Amino acid sequence: MLQRFRFLGIGLALAVCASGCQLAEGNPQTALAAARSGAEALATTPLAATATEPDSLRLTPLLPLPAVPDSLRQAVQMLYAGLGPAAADLRLEVLERACVGYLTLRHAGRIKHPSVLAVADMDLPSFKQRLWVLDLEAVRVLHRSHVAHGRGSGHRRAYRFSNTMKSACTSLGFYRTEDTYGGKHGLSRRLHGLDAGQNSNAESRYVVLHAADYVSAAYLREHGQAGYSRGCPALPPDQYRAIIKSLPQGSCLFLSGPSMESRWLDGAVAAQQLAAHGWH
Numbered sequence: 001m002l003q004r005f006r007f008l009g010i011g012l013a014l015a016v017c018a019s020g021c022q023l024a025e026g027n028p029q030t031a032l033a034a035a036r037s038g039a040e041a042l043a044t045t046p047l048a049a050t051a052t053e054p055d056s057l058r059l060t061p062l063l064p065l066p067a068v069p070d071s072l073r074q075a076v077q078m079l080y081a082g083l084g085p086a087a088a089d090l091r092l093e094v095l096e097r098a099c100v101g102y103l104t105l106r107h108a109g110r111i112k113h114p115s116v117l118a119v120a121d122m123d124l125p126s127f128k129q130r131l132w133v134l135d136l137e138a139v140r141v142l143h144r145s146h147v148a149h150g151r152g153s154g155h156r157r158a159y160r161f162s163n164t165m166k167s168a169c170t171s172l173g174f175y176r177t178e179d180t181y182g183g184k185h186g187l188s189r190r191l192h193g194l195d196a197g198q199n200s201n202a203e204s205r206y207v208v209l210h211a212a213d214y215v216s217a218a219y220l221r222e223h224g225q226a227g228y229s230r231g232c233p234a235l236p237p238d239q240y241r242a243i244i245k246s247l248p249q250g251s252c253l254f255l256s257g258p259s260m261e262s263r264w265l266d267g268a269v270a271a272q273q274l275a276a277h278g279w280h
Helices: 002-021 028-042 068-086 092-108 217-225 239-244 265-276
Strands: 116-121 131-135 140-144 172-183 184-192 252-256
Touching: 068 092, 068 140, 068 172, 068 265, 092 116, 092 252, 092 265, 140 239, 184 239, 239 265
Parallel strands: 116 252
Antiparallel strands: 116 131, 131 140, 172 184, 172 252
């Protein structure tokens, strides 16, 4: 019986993934219907159909980064405490990774705009506000908003990530913001992926910050979650301009998620940068 449940769970996960990769942008109801159809083909009982739930709301545990000096770890903890209730859903482990990467990138000269850091925890479900724009020097949250993930990455939660062309998946890692332009979604900001193999195809995939109706408050009320992009971290129509303008060219954006690795998570270099220049 246990083996049957495992088989059914794997089949359901494959059905969800396959449907997510082929669905129209911004339509979670169609995605869920397709996933249910796949499940019904594999099992006839609710118990079997839900033996494995790839859209489980349980967050992926994150261990503290290794080799982070105590001085840096304490500085991140102080920052976290100072950000207050607006950052309550931002996990300390995610913030630590974001800060270590930001400082390492500043040390390497890859990030030009100081003090501002955008962090999105893509492990959180899309019905939560999971994007924060932080002013590190002033220790305050500039913006908090919903943000969409790619339709190939999952439904309520993103669990599959890819740097591959036409995957329609979110790509994890550190990004540098580039110039703005007027596109079909209005004001948009280009992104340059800084993690080889994880988000380095961002520009050729046209992964940008832009507005989308499927991240609006009305859409979330109707569907209970955000819709899907083709891989862009799409923003609410009533917040996108302010968020894009708060991240000038050369700023740092970090998309966190399960299995994310980065060469920029260097605790020793980050601590050196913080000691020499602070968050600036």
